[in-house]
Amino acid sequence: MVFGHQKIESRRLLLREIAQRGPVPRIDLAEHTGISRATVTSVTADLLRGRLIEEVPRESRSDESARGRPRVDLKIAGDAHLIAGLKVSDRSISLVLMRFDGTHVADHECPIPTGRLTPIDLATHIRDGLRALAEKAGHDLSDISGVGVGLAGVVDADHGLVYWSPSLDQRNVPFGEVLSDTLGVAVYLDNDANLVAMAELTFGLGKSHSDFIVITIESGVGMGMVLGGQLYRGTRGCGAEFGHTKVHLDGALCRCGQRGCLEAYVADYALVREASSVGGMSLTTPTSQAVSTVLKAAKDGDPTARTVVERAGKMFAMGLANLVNIFDPELVILAGEQMQFDHLYADTVIEEMRKSIVEIDKPAPEVVVHKWGNLMWAQGAAAYALEFVQDTAVGALEDA
Amino acid sequence: MVFGHQKIESRRLLLREIAQRGPVPRIDLAEHTGISRATVTSVTADLLRGRLIEEVPRESRSDESARGRPRVDLKIAGDAHLIAGLKVSDRSISLVLMRFDGTHVADHECPIPTGRLTPIDLATHIRDGLRALAEKAGHDLSDISGVGVGLAGVVDADHGLVYWSPSLDQRNVPFGEVLSDTLGVAVYLDNDANLVAMAELTFGLGKSHSDFIVITIESGVGMGMVLGGQLYRGTRGCGAEFGHTKVHLDGALCRCGQRGCLEAYVADYALVREASSVGGMSLTTPTSQAVSTVLKAAKDGDPTARTVVERAGKMFAMGLANLVNIFDPELVILAGEQMQFDHLYADTVIEEMRKSIVEIDKPAPEVVVHKWGNLMWAQGAAAYALEFVQDTAVGALEDA
DNA sequence: CCAATTTAATTTGCTTTTCGAATTTAAGTT
DNA sequence: AACTTAAATTCGAAAAGCAAATTAAATTGG
Numbered sequence: 117m118v119f120g121h122q123k124i125e126s127r128r129l130l131l132r133e134i135a136q137r138g139p140v141p142r143i144d145l146a147e148h149t150g151i152s153r154a155t156v157t158s159v160t161a162d163l164l165r166g167r168l169i170e171e172v173p174r175e176s177r178s179d180e181s182a183r184g185r186p187r188v189d190l191k192i193a194g195d196a197h198l199i200a201g202l203k204v205s206d207r208s209i210s211l212v213l214m215r216f217d218g219t220h221v222a223d224h225e226c227p228i229p230t231g232r233l234t235p236i237d238l239a240t241h242i243r244d245g246l247r248a249l250a251e252k253a254g255h256d257l258s259d260i261s262g263v264g265v266g267l268a269g270v271v272d273a274d275h276g277l278v279y280w281s282p283s284l285d286q287r288n289v290p291f292g293e294v295l296s297d298t299l300g301v302a303v304y305l306d307n308d309a310n311l312v313a314m315a316e317l318t319f320g321l322g323k324s325h326s327d328f329i330v331i332t333i334e335s336g337v338g339m340g341m342v343l344g345g346q347l348y349r350g351t352r353g354c355g356a357e358f359g360h361t362k363v364h365l366d367g368a369l370c371r372c373g374q375r376g377c378l379e380a381y382v383a384d385y386a387l388v389r390e391a392s393s394v395g396g397m398s399l400t401t402p403t404s405q406a407v408s409t410v411l412k413a414a415k416d417g418d419p420t421a422r423t424v425v426e427r428a429g430k431m432f433a434m435g436l437a438n439l440v441n442i443f444d445p446e447l448v449i450l451a452g453e454q455m456q457f458d459h460l461y462a463d464t465v466i467e468e469m470r471k472s473i474v475e476i477d478k479p480a481p482e483v484v485v486h487k488w489g490n491l492m493w494a495q496g497a498a499a500y501a502l503e504f505v506q507d508t509a510v511g512a513l514e515d516a
Numbered sequence: 517m518v519f520g521h522q523k524i525e526s527r528r529l530l531l532r533e534i535a536q537r538g539p540v541p542r543i544d545l546a547e548h549t550g551i552s553r554a555t556v557t558s559v560t561a562d563l564l565r566g567r568l569i570e571e572v573p574r575e576s577r578s579d580e581s582a583r584g585r586p587r588v589d590l591k592i593a594g595d596a597h598l599i600a601g602l603k604v605s606d607r608s609i610s611l612v613l614m615r616f617d618g619t620h621v622a623d624h625e626c627p628i629p630t631g632r633l634t635p636i637d638l639a640t641h642i643r644d645g646l647r648a649l650a651e652k653a654g655h656d657l658s659d660i661s662g663v664g665v666g667l668a669g670v671v672d673a674d675h676g677l678v679y680w681s682p683s684l685d686q687r688n689v690p691f692g693e694v695l696s697d698t699l700g701v702a703v704y705l706d707n708d709a710n711l712v713a714m715a716e717l718t719f720g721l722g723k724s725h726s727d728f729i730v731i732t733i734e735s736g737v738g739m740g741m742v743l744g745g746q747l748y749r750g751t752r753g754c755g756a757e758f759g760h761t762k763v764h765l766d767g768a769l770c771r772c773g774q775r776g777c778l779e780a781y782v783a784d785y786a787l788v789r790e791a792s793s794v795g796g797m798s799l800t801t802p803t804s805q806a807v808s809t810v811l812k813a814a815k816d817g818d819p820t821a822r823t824v825v826e827r828a829g830k831m832f833a834m835g836l837a838n839l840v841n842i843f844d845p846e847l848v849i850l851a852g853e854q855m856q857f858d859h860l861y862a863d864t865v866i867e868e869m870r871k872s873i874v875e876i877d878k879p880a881p882e883v884v885v886h887k888w889g890n891l892m893w894a895q896g897a898a899a900y901a902l903e904f905v906q907d908t909a910v911g912a913l914e915d916a
Numbered sequence: 917c918c919a920a921t922t923t924a925a926t927t928t929g930c931t932t933t934t935c936g937a938a939t940t941t942a943a944g945t946t
Numbered sequence: 947a948a949c950t951t952a953a954a955t956t957c958g959a960a961a962a963g964c965a966a967a968t969t970a971a972a973t974t975g976g
Contacts, residue, residue: 123962143924152964157926184923185971327751339842343743350844351727351881357841357874362834365764374872376834434762434776438838441757442739444750472774474757481751523933543953552935557955584952585942 123159126151127510130159134169134190135217135506136323141174141187160190166513168196168216192217197505198259200246201498203266203308204283206230209242211249212494213260216509218319218502223491224249232285239291239298246299260301262508264501266308266493267291273306273349302508304501310347311496312451312488313340317347318499320486321447328447329439331358333457337379337435341443359383361438363431381431382460387411390424411459429465436465437472440481451486461485523559526551527910530559534569534590535617535906536723541574541587560590566913568596568616592617597905598659600646601898603666603708604683606630609642611649612894613660616909618719618902623891624649632685639691639698646699660701662908664901666708666893667691673706673749702908704901710747711896712851712888713740717747718899720886721847728847729839731758733857737779737835741843759783761838763831781831782860787811790824811859829865836865837872840881851886861885 133145142160146153163169174189194215202211207230213221226245233241242265243257250257269281276292278284284291296303306314313330316322326345332338337359341348359379360372367376368386380386388406391413413421440448450461459465466483473480533545542560546553563569574589594615602611607630613621626645633641642665643657650657669681676692678684684691696703706714713730716722726745732738737759741748759779760772767776768786780786788806791813813821840848850861859865866883873880 126962141924153925154927154965155963158963161926181922181973183921183973185925185969187924343748348743351846357844360874361838361841362763362872363765365830365834372874430765434765438761439842441760442839442842444757446751472762474760474772526933541953553954554936554956555934558934561955581944581951583944583950585940585954586944587953 124511126155126159127162127513128507130156131163131168131506131510135192139172139174139189139191141189143187162513167193168509169193194219197261197509198255199262199498199502199505200249200260201264201494201496201501202242202245203311203493203497204238206282209245210491210494211245212491212498213249213253214498216505222249222253223494224252233283234285235289235291235294238283239295242295243298258300262302262304262501262505263299264304264306264497264499265295266306266311266497268308271305271307276303276305278305302504304504306497306500308493309338310340310349311493311500313342313347314499315492315496316449317342318502319495321449321484325447327445328449329443329445330449330451331436333452333460335384337382358435358439361435363434378431378435382428387424387428391421425459429459429462430468432460433465433468434472436469440469440473445481448481448483449486450483451488451492453488453490453492524911526555526559527562527913528907530556531563531568531906531910535592539572539574539589539591541589543587562913567593568909569593594619597661597909598655599662599898599902599905600649600660601664601894601896601901602642602645603711603893603897604638606682609645610891610894611645612891612898613649613653614898616905622649622653623894624652633683634685635689635691635694638683639695642695643698658700662702662704662901662905663699664704664706664897664899665695666706666711666897668708671705671707676703676705678705702904704904706897706900708893709738710740710749711893711900713742713747714899715892715896716849717742718902719895721849721884725847728845728849729843730849730851731836733852733860735784737782758835758839761835763834778831778835782828787824787828791821825859829859829862830868832860833865833868834872836869840869840873845881848881848883849886850883851888851892853888853890853892
């Protein structure tokens with residue numbers, strides 16, 4: 117048939133719908149998908165038989181009539197599969213384990229040597245981390261149905277190919293393959309910039325929005341885009357390089373070697389560099405501490421520090437405004453874990469952005485700040501893997 | 517059925533495929549779409565019966581064996597429908613008439629009063645223009661199956677609503693409705709920035725690329741995006757405002773009232789303004805002539821003019837690089853009709869852009885310059901309408 | 917407490933759509 | 947003229963989904 121096996125297609129569609137809407141009765145599924153009630157009954161029967169979903173009694177609500185046959189909610193069967201997600205950063209790996217319904221099972225953090233590793237070494241560290249993670253929950257590595265992996269650098273997610281990553285000592289590594297060989301489990305690789313967007317799409321505001329962008333600030337500035345309910349990756353797989361968007365002609369030097377990058381004004385190292393070179397501040401302390409010093413000085417009214425911090429805010433607002441002007445999203449999510457960057461998330465910055473976007477009668481996009489924890493990335497990786505595991509599970513359903 | 521009437525869906529799919537690939541034999545259609553040969557035969561039979569496509573003898577090629585039953589090419593039946601496209605600009609309307617297969621029938625240009633018009637007035641001018649256009653080809657307005665209309669401003673294409681346009685004296689006009697009432701023909705409205713992208717998608721490089729951006733320079737700077745083979749409009753329908761992307765904090769004043777917009781450095785009025793305010797050039801002549809003067813002076817080595825023009829180029833390169841960094845497209849198309857902007861399309865500018873994008877192992881996106889004629893916009897509008905006419909025609913096919 | 921009512925879910929029979937395999941068609945080749 | 951090759955068509959069967967009818971599970975009212 118045209119669209120592959122169609123029955124599989126509607127199974128997939130309904131499974132996704134149930135995953136997204138949480139417990140939901142059949143009649144609502146029919147309503148929202150446009151599939152007839154008869155077919156919903158038959159398809160959900162298949163899913164129930166395969167133990168991918170389960171029926172749960174519905175608690176009565178005041179807003180719906182209590183008469184008639186009561187609705188029966190369907191939800192994803194949490195125990196159907198285990199999914200892991202992890203992100204590799206410079207000195208550690210963060211991991212989470214979740215059930216098929218996205219609920220949290222365990223998390224873990226394990227240190228790795230700093231600097232570049234061989235693919236085999238990194239794969240081994242990941243395997244050890246996953247084993248420890250599984251053990252925490254009384255499981256075995258082989259119980260896991262899929263592992264999502266986020267890696268900094270340039271990654272071709274479709275082919276599991278790593279063009280370049282700060283974590284690896286080689287270029288053009290088929291790391292997806294290496295990893296799944298090492299683990300004996302299906303591995304889904306992606307650029308880490310996309311992970312937070314994925315996490316938002318699956319567990320966050322994606323439930324109610326289909327076009328949004330997510331900005332993350334850590335050491336660098338990252339970005340993920342969701343367009344039409346789908347993660348958009350560029351064509352070369354190198355994610356959206358918002359941090360290296362130019363905000364000043366021949367401006368400040370960026371660690372990427374170019375000039376005028378947004379990152380060169382707002383990243384931690386940029387703040388410290390400026391404050392120490394211009395002001396009398398001698399900052400020989402490590403970066404993270406030095407940043408706090410600069411921010412505190414700015415708050416306390418030190419004029420140099422204040423200028424530096426204010427300019428960072430203005431540049432950030434300008435970069436954001438450019439994004440909004442180009443994409444016209446419904447929503448902009450600023451995600452981060454560190455209080456360090458509060459100055460970029462400040463109302464004044466957002467106000468500044470609003471003033472820089474093209475005005476029309478419709479309201480400007482909503483801006484929300486999400487302070488996620490450290491596991492945000494790993495959870496996004498798991499969300500990414502979850503999609504594949506869902507599809508695989510649907511494909512593996514036997515016919516009656 | 518799940519996806520609406522499926523037969524209609526496969527008819528639509530095959531018609532699009534034929535439209536895009538030009539004359540193509542059935543077996544290739546089956547190959548490319550994944551539809552079985554049996555079904556291709558039956559569906560194309562329907563399309564043939566409805567006279568939407570026709571069989572043409574295939575010229576023999578050296579690269580395919582001449583044995584066996586020869587392939588029979590299918591192509592869109594040009595005479596099935598007439599489609600018009602038009603764009604409203606400040607002092608005239610440009611129109612084209614094309615056949616169902618996209619071939620040119622006639623074009624026309626008619627002046628309109630400058631300044632804002634009432635919706636009814638503008639609709640009347642459009643009707644008159646269309647009548648003149650149809651007459652040129654020996655047709656009547658009522659022979660036209662669909663009209664695509666491009667309007668500057670903020671347009672909600674899905675609802676035919678014009679939030680604001682420099683051509684209209686009112687806001688929030690349901691202009692699509694007004695027009696189709698006036699014309700008695702189906703009207704499809706869109707923001708003009710999208711039209712060139714549409715034209716490229718349908719008649720230009722869209723045949724071989726699915727992710728690209730199109731930049732247009734006239735008086736302002738416009739942009740259209742094609743992502744995944746589809747035109748991307750923002751969520752508020754206000755097109756991609758590349759021209760009002762900020763390239764300098766608190767920079768030059770733009771006619772939109774904000775500061776530092778790209779347009780404020782590269783648009784015609786910006787060049788003239790700078791050259792006259794700084795240099796000794798007194799430019800009281802009309803803008804288009806003044807621009808030529810500045811450009812000529814720059815070429816002849818006048819230092820002031822040269823600085824102005826060079827900076828425009830650098831700013832443009834920076835804006836382009838930002839786009840590439842964010843989208844990572846396969847291709848960037850610079851489209852324009854006026855030789856005036858050659859300085860922006862120069863190799864040095866493109867080279868400058870290449871130096872400002874994030875480097876990875878894969879090659880940078882291709883950049884091509886398309887010097888289309890004045891009718892580019894109108895043709896894009898027609899291409900937009902063509903899609904709808906195709907779908908309508910498929911939907912109207914009677915069953916055997 | 918039982919009949920009527922209401923609403924959700926399921927079953928039944930049928931239609932639509934597509935496909936695979938066999939067949940036909942239209943050429944070239946020997 | 948008989949054979950080969952490859953495209954297109956035909957034909958019977960299977961898949962998938964739907965509408966309408968039916969069944970199920972609750973509340974409400976007398």
